[in-house]
Each structure stands twice: as C-alpha cells, then as structure tokens.
Amino acid sequence: MTEQTQVKGTVLVVDDDDSVRSGLYWALCSDYQVLQAFLETMPPLSLTPKRLNVVVSDLHLPPHIEDISEGLALIDALAHAITRFRL
Numbered sequence: 001m002t003e004q005t006q007v008k009g010t011v012l013v014v015d016d017d018d019s020v021r022s023g024l025y026w027a028l029c030s031d032y033q034v035l036q037a038f039l040e041t042m043p044p045l046s047l048t049p050k051r052l053n054v055v056v057s058d059l060h061l062p063p064h065i066e067d068i069s070e071g072l073a074l075i076d077a078l079a080h081a082i083t084r085f086r087l
Helices: 018-028 069-081
Strands: 010-014 033-039 056-057
Touching: 010 018, 018 033, 056 069
Parallel strands: 010 033, 010 056
Antiparallel strands: none
16 A cells, blocks of 8 residues: 555454455555454454444354354454444
C-alpha cells in the first residue's frame, strides 16, 4: 500500500489456511487495512479494533472442522464485542 492510497476501512480475515489468509490479504491490502487471524493466534476480542468494517471468516475452524460451530461461535463473540456489528 502506498502512502498516497486512502484506506477505505478495516477488514479482519480469519482462516486456518495460510494461503487463504495470504490471498485475501494481497487482494485487499491496496485499499483496506487487513488484519489476519487464525483462532489460535487471534488476540482477545477486547483487543480487536472496535471499528471493523468487514469480517471474512471460514466457518469450518479447528478444532471442529467437520461442522461450523467454531465459526458461528466466532461470529457470536464478535457480535457481542464490536459495536455496530451487523450480520
């Protein structure tokens, strides 16, 4: 991102696959501030920026990748931690 580029907003990308996170980062970073996280490395929600514009998340997150319970739990936690979080 060049210094002349105006950042349009902040995007949080949550995925356990490095290549997915990296690909989304490079696709978005010229226009957005992109934060990358994997649940094990994700900061506590109290440290998550209160002004996230978009969250892109895999729903099939460890340790239960066979279902979407971890992804839905993340969405629920974000909804409670971030003001104006809309689904």
